[in-house]
Amino acid sequence: MKFLLALASVALPTAHAAKEVFAHMIVGNVNNFDLADWENDMRLAKESSIDAFVLNVGAGDENNDRSLELAFQAANSQSFKLFFSFDYLGGPAGPWPKDQVIALLEKFGNDPAYFKHDGQRPFVSTFEGPDNAADWTDIKAGSNAFFIPDWSSKSPAEAVTLAGGVADGLFNFDPWPVGPSNVSTDLDKPFLDALGDKLYMMPVSPWFYTNLPKLNKNWLWPGDGLWDTRWNQVMELQPDFVQILTWNDFGESHYIGPVNEKQLGLFTTFEAPVNYVKDLAHDGWRKFLPFYIEQYKTGQAPAEFAEQAAAYYRTAAALACASGGTTGNNPAFGEPQFNPEDLMEDAVFFAALLKSDEGVTVSVSIGGQTQEASFSIAPPSGAGTAGVYRGSVPFGGNTGDVVVTVSRGGETVATAEGGKPISGTCENDVQNWNAVAV
Template sequence: MITKALPAVLTIASLAVLQVQAAKEVFAHLIVGNVNKFTLSDWEDDMRLAREANIDGFALNIAAQDESNEASLELAFGAAGKLGGDFSLFFSFDYLAQGPWPADRVEALVKKYAADPAYFKPDGRRPLVSTFEGPDNAGDWPGIKAATDAFFVPDWSSLPPTEAAVREGGVADGLLSFDAWPVGATNITTKGDEAFQAALGTGENKKVYMMSVAPWFFTNLPKFGELGGEDGQNGGKNWLWRGDGLWDLRWKQVAEVVRPDYVEILTWNDFGESHYIGPVRDKELGLFASGGAPVNYAQGMSHDGWRRFLPFYVDVYKTGKVPEEVGEEGVMAYYRTAPALACPSGGTVGNSKARGQSEMKPEELVEDSVFYAALLNSDDGVTVEVSIGGKKLTGGFDSVPTAGAGTPGVYTGSVPFGDKTGEVVVAVLRDGKTIATAEGGRKISSQCENNVQNWNAVAM
């Protein structure tokens, strides 16, 4: 694990305009409906793993008709209390999964838990409350805010930022964007983030911006509607967005370009959309049966590797500086476990038609490659060796830290795996001596379960 303490820092040379900020909070979006079988110990384990990754708390996504909410919330706040104020929670009311929330029930939940020491209050007084969508219910929020003194930061990404910012007379105190994935085969830019920031104003009247970061996206749940709910509309949820190179790029955008007030990681445990970074437990995977998935595409598909460098990413975001030494050097890797054309696509398309995007073939969005990232003090004398089924390939770095080669930070690259199958091992060597390895993920194979392509990735 990378050490969290970073006493010595080096300003990024090419980021002179980046001002040192007070520490900003980073949260992970957690789907409460997926943890209805959790014990108190499970909650404690997940919170411990999140804190080790430098995450400050969970945004608790709760659906209106989920009968497990009450028990799960009691356990969540109980577990957070055991951390002695070192982990925060706040509500994200989901207005799509099971329909909109009645205003009186929102008020009741916020009033019940806002006094808990673990509930996140940005100014020490007002409880932060968020949503997943729900702009059609914006008229409820003046009353909810008056009753609860909530600091309201919804995700109304279905609206243009200029409209969301002034909805119901500007009832929101800030906005969360769920725009964390690129559309098509090109990398994501910060254009969308900058549009949110512009809509939220400047100076004393500036409202807060919560930026989203995600590592991946793939879903194939035929019984779930593409825009939420369980009606299977539009052929259900079955699409892919490009995740190649996304995680490191997005964190660079957080720290170097956007510098938002808050960051929300999408997600801790949304296994149905393949963008989880928390551990995969069988007890959380019931949605694959209820959603009619042709294959359980999260089981055995660890994403733990995407947490590995979070302490570094988050510290750079919070301080505005890169450490003179990164602590323990390391490497992580991620890849899909079958060539794109090895099996039928499962009806998966690239992009989401329901979101007004032009559909593409999924193989046009992703590469048959092993991607890797190395956290290094310097790349001097460093080489990368990728072994697939015992066959060794030599890799290099396509991206270096902003300050340039030879400086501390994250270096990234990839190698095509072509028709090679077997166990994947990525080793980083300096002057011929191995300094870090990433291994233990599911093997690459040309055989697909149920003859359906699994577009999810393994991150180790």
């Protein structure tokens, strides 16, 4: 959800607790999961150094009981952590009644798998719900909850004062730039200024595109370069917590978890003109997470890591097919409207996690047509240092399989390949503005 925020002067955050990185998970998407599905996702999250899933739960969802029982069973078997984000907008029954929030926290808040702030207080968040802020005085009194809500529909200065300052901090559900601007820390600074000694949970996301007519959703925000840029901003601001948006929100294309057919029924339910997630894995956006997360937590690059390559790209040129009525930006939020092709490049974006870029070359093959490439962006520590180096090459009218090869001294260091090929056509002749990340 996007809201325009008034900029304020900056108050740099102070260290309050051990830093943690979470991933937002839509429980309503996993109604068909079995225990093995939950365990598989948790294993992948742990391999990516994610500390916990933030379980977005909607009030009145008849599948909540089964899904949550499985989730906590899996988390205990995998030594993984979970906590709730109560969705005050997306549930079948509307905003959460206070007594139902209390009941869920009583049932799960003391579970060994429930994530505790500083090992003691059950961590709790929301998606929206500022009109119910007063409920949290009683909820916190009964549960000892550590409460970091998303009340982004209010300004940070107002949100932090609601119900006498009941929130222990704030989460900002807004990591996407309003095109054609690039993402910046101006999204975060109003929160840092308003929060004072309270804690800030900073959002990071790789992409945004949605086309679900039954929900009146059909827009994109620019995602070129977003993921790695945002992680560099995390290093700059050093927030108390980071929340990745998201693990499995396929309807908005910002998932980093695996594509599981059991979660894709929403494209039929909400009458999407095309299933814009099928065969478009985003696994590549998880590759560098252990590096980024350790760097965020320790303040320095890890001493040891495997050099790797990643790439992402859309699977058809912007003008290869009809736009699908998608707008660049969302006019319903009062944002200026652009043609989507004006906000997205027809390019293969590549990145390499390297100990140094000295002697390194890059080639990008599209359908067997190879282009020599170079890094245009070095890590914040500069060229010749350890970190993520980035660049891009245009499609150049080429179609076919994409292979990115990173070499040093003539020897291959890493490759990124195996994603859906670039094509000159689109399913149902509707442009898919989602990307594949390998």
